[in-house]
Amino acid sequence: MRTPIPPRLLLVDDDADLLRLLSMRLSANGYQVTAVGSAEAALASLSIALPALVISDVRLPERDGMSLFQQIRSQHPALPVILLTAHGTIPDAVESTSLGAFAYLTKPFDARVLLERIAMALSVAAPEAAPEAGNGAWRADIISRSRAMEEVLHEAQLVAASDASVLLRGESGTGKELLARAIHRASRRAAAPFIAVNCGAIPEQLLESELFGHVKGAFTGAVASREGLLQAADGGTLFLDEIGDMPLLLQVKLLRVLQERVVRQVGSDSGRPIDVRVLSATHRDLEAAMLEGQFREDLYYRLNVITLTLPSLAERREDIGLLATRFLQMLAAKYGKTVNGFAPEALEALSRASWPGNVRQLYNVVEHACALATAPLLPLSLVQRALRVPSLEVLSYTEAKQRFERNYLVQLLKLTDGNVADAARLAERNRTEFYRLLQKHELNAAQFRNEPVAEERQA
Known part of the structure; x- marks a missing residue:
């Protein structure tokens, strides 16, 4: 396993003694530190390589820290900035937090508090970065830095190289379809179609026709022949979400397709060969469903060649701030709002919530708060309000x-x-x-x- 590269911090202060002291303390806590004494030197450093975080004094020679902060905010809106201020510049610092600064600390400050603020800022930062080495585009939609999720993604990349059927398990809202799409993009079938179907969202009478297609006159209303989703996925990947909700009769037909690699449209006597990789997902206990006679054992073993289990959001809490920040960026653009981030207390509230609805619920909470936002930083009050609202959207359609x-x-x-x-x-x-x-x-x-x-x- 690769050793993670320590985050690099850009430290800006014209006090050489404080600069040296802070550099030593931050280096001792595992950070890489670039220390400069002016705003111009800081901008020069930023033009060479972006750090994970900027820590800047408000009072700097020639060009002050507020001006530096505003330029960083305009050029690199996702780069977190912590401001250091003397008592005389507190009003400026308070104003800066309303404009998007992550935090400000008044000199003299407690080093422990600074380290806490740095850790919190880094946990939610989404800095502009170079693309992941080794073509990481396949997993670009999955936002994570947690060990639990990284282990799943590592296994997903390995299984993507084969054509084995994969069963994705996990609570509702954990991102099973996102992982299925990532596996498809990492596979040799990436250029072919990815077709997703929710077996629990389509009425039983229509699901057979949707999957297998039908010929003209096969049933009332079949005024023309139509290919099914299996044929549409030929050469690519078919993702069967909530496979545990598939009726038993269709389970038999699907098993026959997987065994014979031939699809027969409803009402047709002839079949068509297909080449499809099947990924499936469920939040149900399929073993219990088999014992109750609600799921076929032979189909279970055909689909469950490899199992990947996604962790709940509560099991990857280090990702909560990262996900919330990315969602906020997307939603701010959607609603046309200038919202730059979360107040530290709001972020802490998100990190401590229980999240029974997992990532889907987190997205809904951030959307609720963003829609009501009137300032560049989302306050604790809005996040608490969004967390208290019982939301139907937290449930999947199947649930x-x-x-x-x-x-x-x-x-x-x-x-x-x-x-x-x-x-x-x-x-x-x-x-x-x-x-x-x-x-x-x-x-x-x-x-x-x-x-x-x-x-x-x-x-």
């Missing part, structure tokens, strides 16, 4: 559908006092299918029957 389905069944059983025949009739489903739905949601109709208690019977 929301399953929750609705279960609540619907509960209401039917309450209405019919647990009479399955009556409940099935109201739902316009046969009893066998209705029992399967109850089993799927672990509901027992007997619990809804209003039978008299033992004491009443005896009376």
